[in-house]
Amino acid sequence: MEHQLVPEHRLVSEEEAERILKALRITRDQLPKIRRSDPVIQLLERIEGPIDEGRIIRVTRVSSTAGVSEAYRLVIGR
């Protein structure tokens, strides 16, 4: 994932996922989605093992204007 245009993606543990959802006061389906077929997920699976639908990925973006920001994505099928 060392590419200047691809921000850091990390698999979030289930406990932490619950914490995040609680903090944001949302349910899983309200998160932005990412497909299992996404190259980033495929790569993550090599590291973390199979990633099921419903898991949450943290995306850490760094931008020159907005600084560091964190976003989350829900893994979906296909």
Add this chain to the structure above:
Amino acid sequence: MMSMRGVTKRIHAIKFALLSPDEMRRMSATKIITADTYDDDGFPIDMGLMDSHLGVIEPGLRCKTCGGKVDDCPGHFGHIDLAMPVIHVGYVKETKKLLQATCRRCGRLLLTRQQAMEYMQEMETVEELGGDITDVGLVTKETAKEATKRQRCPHCGEEQGKVTLDKPTTFREDGHKLTPREVRERLERIPNDDLKVLGINPEVARPEWMVLAVLLVPPVTVRPSITLESGDRSEDDLTHKLVDVLRINQRLRENRDAGAPQLIVEDLWELLQYHITTYFDNQTSGIPPARHRSGRPLKTLVQRLKGKEGRFRSNLSGKRVNFSARTVISPDPVLSINEVGVPVEAARELTVPVHVQTYNLEIVRQWVKRGPAPWGSLGEYMPGVNYVIRPDGRRIRVTDKNAEVVAEAVELGYTVERQLVDGDIVLFNRQPSLHRMSMMAHEVRVMPHKTFRFNLAVCPPYNADFDGDEMNLHVLQSEEARAEARVLMRVQEHILSPRFGGPVIGGIHDHITGAFLLTHKESRFTQEEVAYILSKIDVKELPPPDVKKGGEEFWSGKALFSMILPKDLNMTFKSSIAPKGDIGLKELREEDSLVVVKDGRIAAGTIDENAVGAFKGKILDKVARDYGADDAREFIDKATKLAIGAIMVRGFTTGIDDEDIPEEAKKQIADVLKSAVEKVEGLVEAYKRGELEQMPGRSLEETLEVEAMKVLGRARDQAGQIAGKHLGIENSAVIMARSGARGSMLNLSQMAGCIGQQAVRGERLSRGYWNRTLPHFVKGDLGAEAKGFVKSSYKSGLHPTEYFFHAMGGREGLVDTAVRTSRSGYMQRRLINALEDLKVKEDGTVRNTANTIIQFRFGEDGIDPSRSVQGHAVDIDDILQEVLGEEPSWKERLREQEVASYGLTEKDMYVELTEEEAEVEEEEPPSEE
């Protein structure tokens, strides 16, 4: 997983299909057999086009199908059984495709089983990969194309003919006409399985349904007849068309049943086809449009939907509104930026609903009593009332005659529509509405004459000028709307733009020239002048004079301007007149171009575009940011008035003689240009001899071009510098250019010195004739003059060849802007359509209407750009200065500012659109619907 709380109904899919004749008959409320509409008593004839089973349009009557009255009954379809089948114009393309791709005898797709399977598979793969309808459509198109190619049926061995379409609706096979009945029979033969390969779902869209056997008749509510004042009935265009269809259908049936000659039957059949075709689309190419008795072409189904006046663009995407006005705009520097001048005529038509309560009963009665057009005793405008609305919703028009009676009747619970008065809040808008500042809330000032008027400082956000621009005004009709507009939309709330975190409202043109004249160097004003200037702003007493000279008192312009600054303002920045580049403090001070404000007093520096200009005004920016919208509004109002006062005292004019330069300078410029031209000549010689040193990564030709451009560019700059030396800061044109009011030094040097190289696509001119630009030059001439260098100035005038080159270069600019604006307009529309229902929620997340998260924090940093300092959340330097009272060294601060405003010019911040370009913008890019 996608469950959503509170949502009970959700559109999962929309299916488009064909109506089968059976389905049409089933949905039909009645069969239509007669072309007559009403009987002698004016009642709808049964089984006629106005049959009461089709719905009701007259109040009091009841629908025979559902029993509803006018507003309850939605209308019901009827149907006409056609004597002979007819081609549907809307489906000719598909019909043709199917006829060509299938066998003329057995109806099978003209592909082997193997091929069909392969295409089927491909379609599935595309679908699996997430392809949408268009992608699948591409595959089926390919399939049909392949099938069309085959000459012999792989299933029955039949030799295939060539099916052509004679526009609009006649099919031929090898030149022989195919009747719609034959077409229908062929389509009937196509097996379901083969249709699937072609991307057609046979369950909902059998192809033979594309040939009409039954025609659906729309409900009368869709084509209401209107009763004219004379008592005559006037039917809708669609009804007229249906009458034609019914008549011909009847005659065709009679002739066919009577066994009339084939020729007659065919003629009638074709006539029926014509009427049904024009019933669908009266602009079908290849046939004359059906006309009304008056000669006006009929508006049939397609015409109702299509284009600017069609259902989509004028009724669905956009709607007409009441309580709005549109007229020409003109400037009024006396108005506050928050105000708008509304003509009396408009104010009398536009009304605000006022609910009658105990506290206002008396005053409302008085308003009503005054009638619809009252004038005060001094001939001043007074608001009247146009309508009184009773609690039951009945509206009573107030006239001079009934005013007194109606006024007495007004009670609690009534509502009256009061005409506009000063202070009412209205929305003011100029198209194209490209950003939120295109529609702002203003306070009304009712004024004589016929134009809308507003302060010139508000021109930039609307991108308005007064060469005939018109603007729209909307009167808010509810208390909530007015409150919201006052808080969120008032002009003063939009001084800082969310686009770049700086002011969009501020001084322009004369405001900046005036500020310059007021404050540059030691400008002084006599008591009389000061009294005049200060009379424009609300000042009770003259400030103490600065200097006394020979008994006379003088006031410095800087002191006058300081009067309107906040008392605790401290800032330092470069004026717009400061020479460009990295220059020393000393030089800045010499030019009076380092503005130092200490405790609300201008200690040094010239106030110009960088201080009070729209887009760039630093003082404006700081006042708006640190002191709030009210203070900023007051500052803009006063600063512009002061500036105008100053320019009126001093007087200001410009003319072409501002670009006069001495003979000697002209000679110098001529020398510079001559030597540059010679230098290019030398480069060309060197190139021809092959001695030109090639630049890395460039061909020899390119090297020559680059070098020539460089030499000529430098020559133009030098010419400009020589001219500039003779145009001092006392020159009006220079004042405008340097202070940022209008024009640039480049404009001036092109007028006084030399216009310079003309370019198309960034290159010297080269096209036109064979190996040369114009026949005035030798073929292959690579010299300066032959390739578009213009030595003359605008003032001296251009030689014919130069003039031509200049037109070439100028044309590119025009084409560019024309192309760019229409494209960017369309792109912006699409962007807006995609983003329009996104919303920042209370927790700072950006969400769509389904309440799913789009961004976890707005803009990833949660910063409102209109509250930011050039995009940054905080201006550390500014805060340090405020807290510590300590100023970072000049140099450092100035450099930082340079970085902060990196590359930002007025042009970048605002794309100026001319009238014509704006027109282009509004014109819809093709095929939106």
